[in-house]
Amino acid sequence: MTTALLRPAAILSLILPLKLQPNSPSLSNKMVLNINANNVNIINNNKGNKIRSNLNSYNSGIRKRKLPVLLFDVMDTIVRDPFYHDVPAFFGMSMKELIECKHPTAWIEFERGLIDETELAGKFFKDGRPFDLEGLKSCMTKGYSYIEGVEELLHALKQSHYEMHAFTNYPIWYELIEDKLKLSTYLSWSFCSCVTGKRKPDPDFYLEVLRHLDVEPASCVFIDDRMTNVEAAMDAGIVGIQFQNVTSLRQDLALLGIDFSLNKDNEDPAEHKAEYFP
Ligand SMILES: *[C@@H]1O[C@H](CO)[C@@H](O)[C@H](O)[C@H]1NC(C)=O
Numbered sequence: 001m002t003t004a005l006l007r008p009a010a011i012l013s014l015i016l017p018l019k020l021q022p023n024s025p026s027l028s029n030k031m032v033l034n035i036n037a038n039n040v041n042i043i044n045n046n047k048g049n050k051i052r053s054n055l056n057s058y059n060s061g062i063r064k065r066k067l068p069v070l071l072f073d074v075m076d077t078i079v080r081d082p083f084y085h086d087v088p089a090f091f092g093m094s095m096k097e098l099i100e101c102k103h104p105t106a107w108i109e110f111e112r113g114l115i116d117e118t119e120l121a122g123k124f125f126k127d128g129r130p131f132d133l134e135g136l137k138s139c140m141t142k143g144y145s146y147i148e149g150v151e152e153l154l155h156a157l158k159q160s161h162y163e164m165h166a167f168t169n170y171p172i173w174y175e176l177i178e179d180k181l182k183l184s185t186y187l188s189w190s191f192c193s194c195v196t197g198k199r200k201p202d203p204d205f206y207l208e209v210l211r212h213l214d215v216e217p218a219s220c221v222f223i224d225d226r227m228t229n230v231e232a233a234m235d236a237g238i239v240g241i242q243f244q245n246v247t248s249l250r251q252d253l254a255l256l257g258i259d260f261s262l263n264k265d266n267e268d269p270a271e272h273k274a275e276y277f278p
Pocket of ligand 1: 248
């Protein structure tokens, strides 16, 4: 009964923090992790305790919260990031050339909400050269698309009533993504660097997320394509999954006992009613 029994294939992208190991005294009382040779099950042991939540609009009226809460990185996890191909092409440069002449911190300041898009336009390049800001925005908008298979997975998770939030380093242009792809159909844009002023992997950003959600870290699963961000989540006690592709993500979620079978038609609808509207 140790994590060592996980199949090696699963360990590649699924990382359980030490806190989640069975018999650990710090294991959340809301969850019990059961590990055997073939699977990992998360059993919700929360005996109907009333959930307090700061996210009242999200959880109002819900007494028993479906756990774990799922936290998604957006760029290159849910949505293709146009920054690496489309943007250099827009400027007629290679990525290397763009990196050499772009301002070292302007984009990060924009992501943290410290500067607005007009200020970004003034300092995107080190030398302050002007460029077509609206053109850049439409180039990026054109480049946003769901990563293959991810929208279907989000749909299935939503059908299974999982609480999902974006947890992303992105400027106010997340609104362009939302306008095009309507991510809010599946999740809340709850944690965006341009609103919090903090960026992953800053530990404070993770603590702020946990505080807002009012949930045990071990009752959260964080999914990001960047290992640095996943490691920071694990340091905060959150279960981390590195996103590689939708197939491996589905496997990792299944290993955690997260149910996302697409066809829920045979289910008794009263079951969910009891859960959500007691
Ligand atoms: C998905 O990622 C896994 C883990 O890296 C890899 O083994 C597999 O070949 C990938 N599958 C596809 C379809 O790319």
